[in-house]
Amino acid sequence: MIRILQFGSTGQVARCVLAAAEARVQVTALSRAECDLSDSAAIAAVIEAADCDLVLNCAAFTAVDAAESDPETAVAVNVDAPAAMARACAARGLPLIHLSTDYVFDGAKGALYAETDVATPLASVYARSKLAGEAAVLAYAKGVVFRIAWVFSPLSRNFVTVMMRLARERDEVRIVADQTSTPTSAVDLADFLVRTASRWAGASEGDEAFGLFHFANAGIATRFELASAAIARDPQTRARLTPVPMTAFPEPSPRPVYSALDTAKLSRVFAEHPRPWREAVVETADALVANGALNS
Template sequence: MRLTVTGRDGQVAASLLEVGHAHADVEVVAIGRPQLDLARPETVIDAIAATKPDVVVSAAAYTAVDQAEDEPDLAFAVNAAGAGKVAEAGARLGVPVIHLSTDYVFDGSAPGAYVETDVTAPLGVYGASKLAGEQAVAAAGPRHLILRTAWVYSPFGRNFVKTMLRLAADRDEISVVADQWGNPTCALDIADAILHAAAMLHGDKSFGAFGTYHLAGTGETNWSGFARHILDTSQALDGPWARVRDIATMDYPTKARRPANSRLSTAKFASVFGWTAPDWRQSTEAVVRRLS
């Protein structure tokens, strides 16, 4: 089975390349700029077709949440029109598409974990562009999985785990928001889930459960709790450590508003695909160990 993943340098793409190597029957091909540039839609279909995929994983995205407020046209070009072109390529080639989306399609006002049928209401440009991307993917063809995830980290790229370890090397105390809740999600776990789902799609031509799913780490915490676990794990490995001071969102103003509640229920994905992410603490510890 050959998976073509868009976004060569992203956390999910890098994780798919690593996890894919462990499967003798899986080949992962990552493509990105300049061959494939979601901001230049004319490049997309030919670049994907040249890789002859069995499944397309649409992971490339504009992810600068605050910057998107100043660059809405670019965010929508990449996350909406570009994502739609990737899905169109899959439809033309007759192969399923697995598209990565985000908790930012919700406004965070729900009292509990969001399910797939909950009303979307993005707070900013990034979330709105990703929601438009979901709609474009769905419009391009019925054979798609839209996987909403949240709080992604990994040994690759830039992410919260790496930021905490870097700051702890220079500071005695780090102030971290304590009133935003979610499910920390390791990109290596996302990659494992994608490979699991892709194998089902590829092996069952009559698969009938396409649609939108939530895919996130098991268990929940707030950002400060996440930070404490990262740094306590680092300390146990003789790595950098700092005290974490709880602050409110209002004490850490950002250009784009964040959902106060990013918790995602993954019951639907578990039911259909028989796969559940490890506890977020376990996956976090594994990544910190690799980075130590």
């Protein structure tokens, strides 16, 4: 069975990978207490000693606005840590799978972004640190980066769960309707990563399974469309949904207005065709309603 050393055990994608692993792959997931990503020496030591076939990094400094006031930690975790992982993986020839973000794009294109599009992030510490982290991983021949966008799942707090809760609590929920991307189910991503682990583990340098990829569900959505599709599944919803512009919610860190990801390369290289986001978000919303996760 393929053995994965995973950085991150508590985060959204990390938890979905652990749930997807079942008896298909063996995952050793490290929490912050077991390996703090701001400690490059600890990362190197862990990879050096690990009994594994590949390394998967699900941990990151993901607090987009908090990164503005703590750029040193954001850079340590999002740039220096994946760089340390890449060096340690290179020393052992281990594949390194890393996650990045649609926020590396400034949104000016207004059409699907492919891996070949030059990424010029907005003036955001998070976005710039994630782009630099990508570069560090991609400098390694067995490095793999998946850019994902607007991640949701039934397992963690995310945009979909927050909107569904608000729709139960309030009479009106105002939702951004002029920001567009390709929502990504963490459940679908995790299933793909687990299924594909053996491919990376068996691949040699130069294999097209290494490099930069976009992973997202099929179809584009505005924040309003994504939230509406989820909220419509909840019989306890009471709020009226009001579309508003991004400018209604000023944030310390700028977000791209358009960051939809083209997944044609994913389909070509891995024969992977993610299902439509609506299907995935309905499944997530139904699970949240059924398991009572929105009650607390």
